[in-house]
Amino acid sequence: xxxxxxxxxxxxxxxxxxxxxxxxxxxxxxxxxxxxxxxxxxxxxxxxxxxxxxxxxxxxxxxxxxxxxxxxxxxxxxxxxxxxxxxxxxxxxxxxxxxxxxxxxxxxxxxxxxxxxxxxxxxxxxxxxxxxxxxxxxxxxxxxxxxxxxxxxxxxxxxxxxxxxxxxxxxxxxxxxxxxxxxxxxxxxxxxxxxxxxxxxxxxxxxxxxxxxxxxxxxxxxxxxxxxxxxxxxxxxxxxxxxxxxxxxxxxxxxxxxxxxxxxxxxxxxxxxxxxxxxxxxxxxxxxxxxxxxxxxxxxxxxxxxxxxxxxxxxxxxxxxxxxxxxxxxxxxxxxxxxxxxxxxxxxxxxxxxxxxxxxxxxxxxxxxxxxxxxxxxxxxxxxxxxxxxxxxxxxxxxxxxxxxxxxxxxxxxxxxxx
Amino acid sequence: xxxxxxxxxxxxxxxxxxxxxxxxxxxxxxxxxxxxxxxxxxxxxxxxxxxxxxxxxxxxxxxxxxxxxxxxxxxxxxxxxxxxxxxxxxxxxxxxxxxxxxxxxxxxxxxxxxxxxxxxxxxxxxxxxxxxxxxxxxxxxxxxxxxxxxxxxxxxxxxxxxxxxxxxxxxxxxxxxxxxxxxxxxxxxxxxxxxxxxxxxxxxxxxxxxxxxxxxxxxxxxxxxxxxxxxxxxxxxxxxxxxxxxxxxxxxxxxxxxxxxxxxxxxxxxxxxxxxxxxxxxxxxxxxxxxxxxxxxxxxxxxxxxxxxxxxxxxxxxxxxxxxxxxxxx
Numbered sequence: 005x006x007x008x009x010x011x012x013x014x015x016x017x018x019x020x021x022x023x024x025x026x027x028x029x030x031x032x033x034x035x036x037x038x039x040x041x042x043x044x045x046x047x048x049x050x051x052x053x054x055x056x057x058x059x060x061x062x063x064x065x066x067x068x069x070x071x072x073x074x075x076x077x078x079x080x081x082x083x084x085x086x087x088x089x090x091x092x093x094x095x096x097x098x099x100x101x102x103x104x105x106x107x108x109x110x111x112x113x114x115x116x117x118x119x120x121x122x123x124x125x126x127x128x129x130x131x132x133x134x135x136x137x138x139x140x141x142x143x144x145x146x147x148x149x150x151x152x153x154x155x156x157x158x159x160x161x162x163x164x165x166x167x168x169x170x171x172x173x174x175x176x177x178x179x180x181x182x183x184x185x186x187x188x189x190x191x192x193x194x195x196x197x198x199x200x201x202x203x204x205x206x207x208x209x210x211x212x213x214x215x216x217x218x219x220x221x222x223x224x225x226x227x228x229x230x231x232x233x234x235x236x237x238x239x240x241x242x243x244x245x246x247x248x249x250x251x252x253x254x255x256x257x258x259x260x261x262x263x264x265x266x267x268x269x270x271x272x273x274x275x276x277x278x279x280x281x282x283x284x285x286x287x288x289x290x291x292x293x294x295x296x297x298x299x300x301x302x303x304x305x306x307x308x309x310x311x312x313x314x315x316x317x318x319x320x321x322x323x324x325x326x327x328x329x330x331x332x333x334x335x336x337x338x339x340x341x342x343x344x345x346x347x348x349x350x351x352x353x354x355x356x357x358x359x360x361x362x363x364x365x366x367x368x369x370x371x372x373x374x375x376x377x378x379x380x381x382x383x384x385x386x387x388x389x390x391x392x393x394x395x396x397x398x399x400x401x402x403x404x405x406x407x408x409x410x411x412x413x414x415x416x417x418x419x420x421x422x423x
Numbered sequence: 424x425x426x427x428x429x430x431x432x433x434x435x436x437x438x439x440x441x442x443x444x445x446x447x448x449x450x451x452x453x454x455x456x457x458x459x460x461x462x463x464x465x466x467x468x469x470x471x472x473x474x475x476x477x478x479x480x481x482x483x484x485x486x487x488x489x490x491x492x493x494x495x496x497x498x499x500x501x502x503x504x505x506x507x508x509x510x511x512x513x514x515x516x517x518x519x520x521x522x523x524x525x526x527x528x529x530x531x532x533x534x535x536x537x538x539x540x541x542x543x544x545x546x547x548x549x550x551x552x553x554x555x556x557x558x559x560x561x562x563x564x565x566x567x568x569x570x571x572x573x574x575x576x577x578x579x580x581x582x583x584x585x586x587x588x589x590x591x592x593x594x595x596x597x598x599x600x601x602x603x604x605x606x607x608x609x610x611x612x613x614x615x616x617x618x619x620x621x622x623x624x625x626x627x628x629x630x631x632x633x634x635x636x637x638x639x640x641x642x643x644x645x646x647x648x649x650x651x652x653x654x655x656x657x658x659x660x661x662x663x664x665x666x667x668x669x670x671x672x673x674x675x676x677x678x679x680x681x682x683x684x685x686x687x688x689x690x691x692x693x694x695x696x697x698x699x700x701x702x703x704x705x706x707x708x709x710x711x712x713x714x715x716x717x718x719x720x721x722x723x724x725x726x727x728x729x730x731x732x733x734x735x736x737x738x739x740x741x742x743x744x745x746x747x748x749x750x751x752x753x
Contacts, residue, residue, distance in 0.1 A: 077717065108467070251586070394703075400701065
């Protein structure tokens with residue numbers, strides 16, 4: 005019986021297994037999709053802060069590459085369904101958090117942590133509301149991205165006699181686009197190998213055309229996608245598509261950002277992860293590139309967040325809660341966001357550490373109405389998000405506003421929030 | 424004690440039992456489970472196994488989706504393009520090698536080599552080749568073709584390849600006339616131009632395999648047959664057309680069946696090369712299944728699409744298997 009020979013070892017291993025759970029050496033696992041350059045570095049500063057504060061815990065970074073979590077989520081889904089959750093994982097606020105994790109009961113309430121740390125006073129009430137259900141918060145938000153920013157190549161526009169002030173109307177944008185077209189320059193930069201990139205331009209145009217109240221109404225069922233105002237937004241979006249670079253289908257979003265920097269195209273309607281990209285390419289803000297709210301969306305802050313959960317059956321709940329506590333720390337949030345190119349979720353960060361764009365973004369966040377993004381999963385359930393992506397894929401080619409609006413209205417009903 | 428006679432009589436069954444059990448659970452059991460999921464209301468991450476009412480609604484919803492209609496069209500077009508190209512190229516290569524040219528062994532390995540790569544690798548390489556900015560379009564400039572065209576007053580040649588949303592040779596009009604339901608299609612039934620580069624990449628990968636199949640077949644045709652054809656006065660071309668290729672028909676059928684199930688299930692090549700493509704020009708059912716299951720968490724829809732893929736494969740494979748078994752019995 006060969007097994008007998010191994011029995012002592014097995015027993016020993018078993019004893020060690022149990023002693024591990026009560027002893028000093030503990031392991032916790034955090035699951036993210038931040039694996040690329042600045043994202044990974046930013047995440048490491050958070051994890052390092054934790055490792056310094058809690059040296060006895062072995063922190064495992066289980067990141068899976070893929071923008072917006074497209075590749076990570078399938079793996080996480082499988083682990084959750086299989087009853088083997090990581091201690092904490094990354095997700096966006098709003099519908100994605102609620103539909104994926106709160107409704108199926110995969111995450112634990114963080115109310116005690118929020119109360120102990122005084123976070124109810126340090127995060128804005130609107131933000132806390134977006135991560136809560138029935139008064140129980142389920143997410144610690146690490147950073148805030150603004151999605152509705154229109155970036156432009158400053159020298160290129162100056163060359164064509166265009167100077168942009170504090171805001172830009174949709175008609176002005178079209179006028180500039182028309183004159184650039186005569187000079188054979190595509191006005192709108194686009195790289196939509198990932199369809200969500202054109203989705204950002206769509207949702208920016210949508211909120212810019214119909215305004216924040218009606219935009220919010222789309223998600224609570226008081227406004228229909230076939231509403232005349234929405235139809236006008238779809239028409240506007242279609243007009244912008246006419247001015248985009250012809251090779252948009254072959255480029256990714258970051259390649260399009262590079263084209264903007266190179267002066268190949270003039271404007272880019274995209275979230276401020278573009279900012280990090282432009283800075284990384286050695287461009288200087290306010291000199292090489294400028295920004296303005298996407299036309300019509302002044303006063304609205306289309307909010308994209310990244311936050312972390314606590315698993316309901318976390319293998320090590322105390323240590324995982326400590327990690328979330330670290331993430332909510334002011335200095336950690338400042339260090340993280342400086343590298344990530346976004347702003348703190350906390351309201352008391354030291355603004356002098358941030359550059360002009362991020363200071364602008366902080367001011368806008370303080371004054372504007374914050375609304376959830378649908379493209380990054382906060383406004384509507386994942387099934388609708390996919391349906392919107394599919395409808396956009398068709399619309400970019402077929403340009404049929406009526407069919408587009410009707411599809412969205414039908415899918416909104418199927419997802420349970422539309423009229 | 425077990426009766427030794429019983430053991431001896433059922434030896435075959437006992438030996439087969441483990442693999443039968445595994446097949447029953449991991450193949451047929453899982454097919455059954457998927458089919459069951461496709462009939463349920465499970466369309467979020469929270470498991471919901473209540474049956475849908477009406478029962479087949481997931482299927483009717485899916486067939487009404489423009490995206491799924493495009494997927495079915497793409498599968499059909501891709502299958503025809505890919506099998507035509509791969510069988511044609513493979514047969515051509517086999518005939519060339521069969522004619523005892525110098526370096527036969529080298530060329531045989533060279534043509535077979537792409538078959539050893541994974542579709543992902545092929546997809547990434549051909550994605551670069553067909554990139555409209557950096558790929559073969561540059562040759563049109565380098566070789567001066569575009570200069571000639573421009574001097575003739577024509578626009579330069581720069582195809583969008585996998586980024587071209589156009590669908591050519593649309594038969595929607597014909598369909599609308601032939602069948603009253605034909606007018607309700609929400610997509611263009613024709614050949615999506617973007618699928619052509621993908622068919623070329625798949626051909627590159629698998630024509631070596633087709634060639635190997637045909638080389639085996641050609642080796643089995645005796646010299647006497649060729650001699651007899653020559654004595655009867657057949658030229659080389661006529662000999663291949665009327666004698667050799669008809670004799671290779673069984674090989675052609677087996678090859679086509681094998682390629683067919685590759686094309687019906689294709690995922691990795693398309694995913695790496697173009698994704699869903701502009702306006703779903705290169706989307707295929709397998710990508711649909713992946714996105715619906717794991718991005719949209721619509722488990723019932725993903726399961727329904729995979730059942731449709733299974734049925735499509737069965738429509739091809741089952742008649743072939745029946746045919747093979749029958750011919751073996753006789």
